[in-house]
Amino acid sequence: MIKGFIFDLDGVITDTAASHYTAWKKMSDEMGWDFDHKVNDKLRGISRMDSIQVILDHNTTSLSEEAKAELAAKKNDLYVASLENMTSEDYLPGAKELLIHLRTEGFSVALGSASKNAIKVLKQLNANAFFDVIGDGNSVSKSKPEPDIFLYGAEKLNLQPAECIVFEDAESGIDAAKAGGFYSVGIGPKERVGHADLRFDSMAEATLFEVKAHFKNLFS
Known part of the structure; x- marks a missing residue:
């Protein structure tokens, strides 16, 4: 039962998809990486660090674990700031x-x-x-x-x-x-x-x- x-x-x-997309897009633009809604769809349901890896793979780029963690934190700060506008x-x-x-x-x-x-x-x-x-x-x-x-x-x-x-x-x-x-x-x-x-x-x-x-x- x-x-x-x-x-x-x-x-x-x-x-919160729109807020996530905007934050990932801003981070990617600043890094000079390609990021669009098709890539964003691959991030659905997975962790922040796994998401960074998907974006890196899409752009055939690699970074140190430390650099990836910094970018993940930066993206998260952008996203959390947008949550202040969310209501019941x-x-x-x-x-x-x-x-x-x-x-x-x-x-x-x-x-x-x-x-x-x-x-x-x-x-x-x-x-x-x-x-x-x-x-x-x-x-x-x-x-x-x-x-x-x-x-x-x-x-x-x-x-x-x-x-x-x-x-x-x-x-x-x-x-x-x-x-x-x-x-x-x-x-x-x-x-x-x-x-x-x-x-x-x-x-x-x-x-x-x-x-x-x-x-x-x-x-x-």
Whole structure:
């Protein structure tokens, strides 16, 4: 039986993609590197340091670990500054309604995000009350597609992976959910998250009713 839900943050609860893109773009422009939306899509769901490596590979460039860390910090400073403009109105359509519904029905809920700024984002959204456990980029050492962040959330909820449904908008996130033995709901296009157990184009469509209807044998 399903007892818990684990949510990715960016692209599921709120959309910080534009802020991330702007920060990566500014950093890349200053370095004289090519960076566009196609490269940015490859960064979805992965850690900051892994993102730097993707950008370096795209530009057939290499840097020392120290230099990469400096650039990652610079990008993060740009991104964090932009979060000050985020408010409780910045949930993706349907996300807050689903979180409220899960609270009403008594499900356990965890965050499973690669972001090291997740706590700041939740604070800006005024979303902390919806989560029993916060798993973020500081919680585990291996990021998606490794399942560690979801396994961390399930353990802290005192649940088995098979008792949890993961909501993800990234290919690497669905891969992580599958690797950990979780049920998965993909948010986004088929070519990105079509390998999830269930897929919706947007969070607005991903109501608890629809999820229960699909996984009907897993709800009492």
